[in-house]
Amino acid sequence: MSKDLDVKVIDSSRKLVKQLREYEDAIEQKVESDVGEFWDFRFRQGSFNMITEAKVQSSGSAHGDICVVRLASPGQAQERLNRITAAVHERRLGGALVVTTGSIFNKPAFQKLRLGGDPVGVLVKSDATPKHEELIEHLSSIFQQMRSREKEDQEAGSQHPPYLRASASIRNEDSGRLDAKLIADVFSIPKSTVAKIVGVKPQTLWKTPDSLGLQEKLYPFEEIIRGSLLLDGDLPLFRKWLNMPSNDLPKIEGRHLCPMDVIKRGHPEVVAGMVENALTGHPA
16 A cells, blocks of 8 residues: 655756656655655645645654755845755755755855754755756755654654643643734733743734744743643643752742743843753753
């Protein structure tokens, strides 16, 4: 029994999608040989909007779509690679193959945006036009990484369901991304304060509380919410801890700061570190 997998091909010239469709059987045979499973690949022309609007995959990374993208414009490469790697990291895409030129690939910004360990492959050609053998080899490699990551996700989910539940409390139900409004509610912090912490205007926060641009600045809150695991997931009790003076924090005007003081002063990463130390049993 075959399993279907969509491959969105993003290339304004449409050469890639024609090439991939022509060698569809060879790609499927290569994947079956390398992975031990038969998958029916369906190649279709796509757009970057399809990546942005893709929903988080809940059934494992190998069941998420793949995209093959041709990046030939230096002016668009950095922004577009950022969107691709973010989509893979957030499980809105299972994996991606980026076909680009050496002049783009060697740019520091391009190198910096690549996510180590994620199934995002890069195929470099002088004119961004690969041979079919190269496409087959790279797509099979990416699919193997996807299957490996799916297995890791499943193992992590079975081992740490409380962590997943804690994270879910501050993630947007539709996009799966961290949501500043939910964070404000769960942490009992004014939304205007959250906006100040992440460095955006309140109006921006209200409009797109789960935007891609906010994710990195919101990650410390996800680390902090893991602290509720020490209290059996009791969020009200966890909020009390956040608002209790801590001997691990400096004294100001004769009183130790509480974790919430530090968060509101714009340093949630400090509290995230406290939580990490407590969870791992390391001293503060």
